[in-house]
Amino acid sequence: xxxxxxxxxxxxxxxxxxxxxxxxxxxxxxxxxxxxxxxxxxxxxxxxxxxxxxxxxxxxxxxxxxxxxxxxxxxxxxxxxxxxxxxxxxxxxxxxxxxxxxxxxxxxxxxxxxx
Amino acid sequence: xxxxxxxxxxxxxxxxxxxxxxxxxxxxxxxxxxxxxxxxxxxxxxxxxxxxxxxxxxxxxxxxxxxxxxxxxxxxxxxxxxxxxxxxxxxxxxxxxxxxxxxxxxxxxxxxxx
Numbered sequence: 689x690x691x692x693x694x695x696x697x698x699x700x701x702x703x704x705x706x707x708x709x710x711x712x713x714x715x716x717x718x719x720x721x722x723x724x725x726x727x728x729x730x731x732x733x734x735x736x737x738x739x740x741x742x743x744x745x746x747x748x749x750x751x752x753x754x755x756x757x758x759x760x761x762x763x764x765x766x767x768x769x770x771x772x773x774x775x776x777x778x779x780x781x782x783x784x785x786x787x788x789x790x791x792x793x794x795x796x797x798x799x800x801x802x803x
Numbered sequence: 804x805x806x807x808x809x810x811x812x813x814x815x816x817x818x819x820x821x822x823x824x825x826x827x828x829x830x831x832x833x834x835x836x837x838x839x840x841x842x843x844x845x846x847x848x849x850x851x852x853x854x855x856x857x858x859x860x861x862x863x864x865x866x867x868x869x870x871x872x873x874x875x876x877x878x879x880x881x882x883x884x885x886x887x888x889x890x891x892x893x894x895x896x897x898x899x900x901x902x903x904x905x906x907x908x909x910x911x912x913x914x915x916x917x
Contacts, residue, residue: 692846694846721904721905723905723907730907730908730909730910731892731894731905731907733904733905733906736902736903736904738902743902743903744899744902744903744904746904776844778846778847780847780905790835790852791837791849791852792837792849792894792896792905793849794839794846794847794848794849795846796845796846797845797846799844
């Protein structure tokens with residue numbers, strides 16, 4: 689059974705550019721969440737998608753956005769990149785049980801470096 | 804606001820030792836609690852999931868307990884091995900609005916020495 693797949697694994701971007709990260713969840717999992725991990729702030733929740741709808745959003749600026757497709761694959765976009773956006777971006781997928789997501793499985797992450 | 808704390812921040816033990824990692828959370832209204840390990844530069848590997856109605860879960864040499872009323876969980880690792888060296892994270896799942904999210908602790912960095 690394939691795990692959560694994130695692409696690309698590494699990215700280097702320049703300040704002001706935008707970037708799109710992709711996440712393919714485990715087959716049958718319809719809930720996808722995104723997290724940002726930095727040495728200073730640890731792991732912070734970005735947003736959660738289910739059935740192509742954003743159900744929940746963390747405390748991040750509007751430059752961070754996402755979407756989910758009908759096959760449950762998800763993308764997140766960061767516009768006007770800042771140096772502080774350099775981080776490991778992690779995607780997690782879960783199946784739902786009574787509308788609530790169960791065990792979360794994470795991908796290997798995308799390491800974004802903004803220069 | 805839910806806050807999750809892990810103590811100690813770092814731990815170094817000799818191989819073969821049994822050890823306990825601690826996790827505490829401020830709001831007992833959680834849906835479940837999950838323990839993960841993270842190797843440097845890698846993603847998170849799920850170790851154990853404890854539902855809010857459960858007291859403990861076991862997988863091999865790992866045992867996790869949950870005391871929701873006191874806001875505490877422990878991860879017990881028996882007979883530690885060098886391959887157990889990693890950062891261990893606990894996360895609580897809380898219900899927010901129409902969805903849910905994981906709130907993570909800052910982790911315990913474990914080193915098991917030969």
